Amino acid sequence: MTMPDLAMHILDIMENSTRAEAKHISLEIVEDHARNSMSITVSDDGKGMTAAELNRALDPFYTTKRERRTVGLGLPLLKETAEQAGGFLAVSSAPRKGTEVRVRMTLDHIDRPPLGDINQALRIAIRTNPGVLFDVTYTVDGETETFTTRDDPQGNGGVPDNTV
Ligand SMILES: Nc1ncnc2c1ncn2[C@@H]1O[C@H](COP(=O)(O)OP(=O)(O)OP(=O)(O)O)[C@@H](O)[C@H]1O
Numbered sequence: 001m002t003m004p005d006l007a008m009h010i011l012d013i014m015e016n017s018t019r020a021e022a023k024h025i026s027l028e029i030v031e032d033h034a035r036n037s038m039s040i041t042v043s044d045d046g047k048g049m050t051a052a053e054l055n056r057a058l059d060p061f062y063t064t065k066r067e068r069r070t071v072g073l074g075l076p077l078l079k080e081t082a083e084q085a086g087g088f089l090a091v092s093s094a095p096r097k098g099t100e101v102r103v104r105m106t107l108d109h110i111d112r113p114p115l116g117d118i119n120q121a122l123r124i125a126i127r128t129n130p131g132v133l134f135d136v137t138y139t140v141d142g143e144t145e146t147f148t149t150r151d152d153p154q155g156n157g158g159v160p161d162n163t164v
Pocket residue numbers: 012016017020044046047048049057058063069070071072073074075076098099
């Protein structure tokens with residue numbers, strides 16, 4: 001299979017959030033050329049994980065042992081991808097509070113996957129999860145674009161049809 005781009009990983013992370021019954025999901029993408037860094041943060045108000053569950057979630061061996069692995073890419077693959085691109089993946093989570101997944105990579109690293117079609121990933125996430133509030137910010141060198149489904153919970157949240 002071709003290597004997943006970051007938009008596919010982001011969709012996968014947001015799917016984890018909706019499966020954890022999140023009602024509010026925030027996505028923040030920051031590209032900073034001066035710092036040569038790219039970071040992606042997804043936070044949710046879902047059911048969260050205990051420390052033991054979180055350890056298991058990040059363990060690639062545990063993950064590959066399960067039989068029902070569908071189209072998902074999983075946190076371990078994104079962690080490996082981030083580390084190969086000069087960065088890291090960090091997850092903080094607490095039961096009944098929610099989860100935050102933070103990914104950082106070197107912006108110009110040869111092994112950093114392209115962002116890909118983030119608008120399409122967002123449209124899929126929003127359309128398949130009506131009633132979930134999505135807040136998105138995309139910042140490039142200090143210039144921030146935002147959108148929210150707050151006023152349009154069933155719609156496409158104003159996600160434009162073109163690719164970022
Ligand atoms: N946002 C989250 N809130 C609560 N639990 C989570 C969250 N993200 C991940 N988890 C837990 O971590 C596990 C591993 O997540 P991961 O995305 O790696 O694999 P998966 O979702 O089980 O399978 P796949 O993504 O490969 O279909 C999940 O099954 C879930 O139990």
